Amino acid sequence: MKPLEGRIAVVAGGSRGAGRGIALALGDAGATVYVAARTSRSGPKPSDGAPGTVEDTAEQVTARGGQGIPVCADLADDEQAAALFRRVEQEHGRLDVLANSAWGANFMAVWSKKFWELGPGIWRDTLDTVSVCWLTSVHAVRIMSRQQRGLIVHVTDNFHGDPSKHRGQILHDVGHECLNRLIIGMSLQTKKLKIAVVGLNPGFMRTERVLMHMTTDALKKQFRFDLSESPEYIGRAVAALAGDDKAHAKNGQLLWVGELAKEYGFTDTDGRTIPVFDPNAPQQAYPS
Numbered sequence: 001m002k003p004l005e006g007r008i009a010v011v012a013g014g015s016r017g018a019g020r021g022i023a024l025a026l027g028d029a030g031a032t033v034y035v036a037a038r039t040s041r042s043g044p045k046p047s048d049g050a051p052g053t054v055e056d057t058a059e060q061v062t063a064r065g066g067q068g069i070p071v072c073a074d075l076a077d078d079e080q081a082a083a084l085f086r087r088v089e090q091e092h093g094r095l096d097v098l099a100n101s102a103w104g105a106n107f108m109a110v111w112s113k114k115f116w117e118l119g120p121g122i123w124r125d126t127l128d129t130v131s132v133c134w135l136t137s138v139h140a141v142r143i144m145s146r147q148q149r150g151l152i153v154h155v156t157d158n159f160h161g162d163p164s165k166h167r168g169q170i171l172h173d174v175g176h177e178c179l180n181r182l183i184i185g186m187s188l189q190t191k192k193l194k195i196a197v198v199g200l201n202p203g204f205m206r207t208e209r210v211l212m213h214m215t216t217d218a219l220k221k222q223f224r225f226d227l228s229e230s231p232e233y234i235g236r237a238v239a240a241l242a243g244d245d246k247a248h249a250k251n252g253q254l255l256w257v258g259e260l261a262k263e264y265g266f267t268d269t270d271g272r273t274i275p276v277f278d279p280n281a282p283q284q285a286y287p288s
Helices: 017-028 054-063 078-092 120-147 170-193 208-213 217-222 231-242 257-264
Strands: 008-012 032-037 067-072 097-100 150-155 195-201 254-256
Touching (some): 008 017, 008 078, 017 150, 078 120, 120 150, 120 195, 254 257
Parallel strands (some): 032 067, 097 150, 150 195, 195 254
16 A cells, blocks of 8 residues: 555646645655646646646656646636635545645746836736745635645745745735735644645756756856756655654744755755755765
């Protein structure tokens, strides 16, 4: 029996990036995974052409031994978010894991721009990101509170040791500061329910969009591509937390994948145990 067989999970933002990596790792562990995102095979594609759909990820989850269920939904919309969680409850009567990596704002093309040079769309996309965190948490806890058990993971992005340090783009900062504040505030009210609400920080992930932009050796050297990790590394962290009966002790914490790898003993897909990302680390510092 796989460690998460019989567990029910919702992965928001599951068509690509960290969400896809999380869904795949949960599938490896035998979970039933509702893969929710806006991109489907039958709908419009992202403006930058980034690959990945909910159907692609769901099929891969099933191929790995779980059960993948694709759901095309904009989870920043309350009606669509409510419909997803209502479906989960009707079909299974429970929810064990919510993992949210939905991030609507694509900052790669505008990272160096001043705030007054940014268009209104990226502001709205940042607010939608916060809305997904809020709405998915609200609907998940309404189910989990009846079980007196559950795990909620929101993927965030902080500097190790200083979560409020400027990350380099003002709206990128705003989005993650909002997520962190929601995580901490929500955790205070879920503690007695044994529902763990945590933030999870990956390192430098080789997401689909990162691979689209890391096209030269100069860029790879500048951004320390040699220290990068696969999106499944954070997925294995979520799977480890989901399988830990004492995970509620981490409620309210902002966690790092590299530290959880040491605690739980998992590796990345290439067998490396990758520490917390440090762009100032020497070249070839990580064990292979």
